[in-house]
Amino acid sequence: MIDAAQALTRLREGNARYVADQPWAAGESAALRRDRLVAGQAPFAVVLGCSDSRVPVELVFDQQLGDLFVIRVAGNIVATSQLGSVEFAVQAFGTPLVVVLGHTGCGAVGAALDALDRPNDDLTPSLRAIVGRIQPAIRGLGHDCPERGREAVRANVRAQMAALTAESALLAERERQGGLRLVGADYCLTSGQVDFFTEGDV
Numbered sequence: 397m398i399d400a401a402q403a404l405t406r407l408r409e410g411n412a413r414y415v416a417d418q419p420w421a422a423g424e425s426a427a428l429r430r431d432r433l434v435a436g437q438a439p440f441a442v443v444l445g446c447s448d449s450r451v452p453v454e455l456v457f458d459q460q461l462g463d464l465f466v467i468r469v470a471g472n473i474v475a476t477s478q479l480g481s482v483e484f485a486v487q488a489f490g491t492p493l494v495v496v497l498g499h500t501g502c503g504a505v506g507a508a509l510d511a512l513d514r515p516n517d518d519l520t521p522s523l524r525a526i527v528g529r530i531q532p533a534i535r536g537l538g539h540d541c542p543e544r545g546r547e548a549v550r551a552n553v554r555a556q557m558a559a560l561t562a563e564s565a566l567l568a569e570r571e572r573q574g575g576l577r578l579v580g581a582d583y584c585l586t587s588g589q590v591d592f593f594t595e596g597d598v
Contacts, residue, residue, distance in 0.1 A: 400577035403440045403493040404592070410458035411590045419458050429461050439465040442485045444556070445497040446472045446504065451583055453497065456590060465491060471504030471552065472496055473529040474559040483566050486576060494560065494567075494576065497590070498553040499583040505530055505548050509537075530555075546582070553580040553593070 398406070413419055424432075442465045443453045453466045465485040467478050474482075474496075485491045498505070508530035511519065519527060533555030534548040557580050561568040570576035580593040 397438060397490050397492065398440050400492040404577070404579060406459075407441060407457050407493075407495065407590070408592070411456060411588075413458045414456055415588045420460075426461065433462045437462050437465075438489055439463060439485060439491055441465070441493040441495060442467070442482055442491050443495045443497055444469075444472050444474070444478060444482060444560075446470060446499055446502055448499060448502065450585055451497070451499045456583060456588070465489070470526050471502060471508070471530050472498055472556055473504075473526055473552075474556045474563065475525070475529060479560065479564055482560060483564055486570060487566060490575075492576060493579065495579050495581055495592075496553050496557045496560070497581050497583060498549040500546060500549065500585050502549050502552075505534070505552055506545070508534060508552075509544070509548055549582055550580070550593070553582060 410420070440463060443457075444467045445451060445453050447468045447470045453468070454460075454464055457464065465481075467481045469475070469478055482494055486494070504526055507519070507523070508527045511527050512531060512535060530552050533551045537544055537548055537551065557578050560578060561571055567576060567578075571578060581590050583590050
């Protein structure tokens with residue numbers, strides 16, 4: 397298993413290939429790779445991303461079958477099942493890197509902003525549960541913020557990153573011991589580029 401820094405480099409390089417429209421040429425057939433992975437998996441990174449159909453994680457990072465452990469949910473929120481999924485990958489496979497990936501034009505973040513601006517009862521209880529996970533992080537963003545949408549996406553990513561360790565003793569301890577790194581990022585629908593947050597952004 398590679399370490400977190402190497403894992404992050406692989407994701408950066410893969411995204412650069414995706415943006416340049418120069419995907420990695422697989423050295424083995426899909427059938428051979430499937431056969432090889434039947435016995436087990438060793439994903440080098442966990443990615444908690446949004447369900448948006450325009451953000452397919454393996455394509456965005458130009459990775460192959462078995463490389464990434466991907467959890468997708470609207471708004472890339474951390475609720476019980478998502479948290480358990482991350483814990484599973486970290487504990488079962490020793491995966492060293494967890495990325496929380498937001499994206500421009502996120503419908504769930506937009507719905508959370510709308511619900512703050514114009515409270516209504518149109519959301520189903522299940523949708524309110526998603527929006528409710530996002531709203532605390534974006535409540536302080538003023539209407540006069542010129543980049544309100546993007547800032548809301550990034551604020552939500554930071555909040556979900558914090559939730560991972562606040563709500564999981566396992567993840568908090570792995571991070572404290574240096575065996576796990578958490579990174580936030582956002583994806584631009586227009587350019588295809590992933591912007592990883594610096595340490596000061598987290």
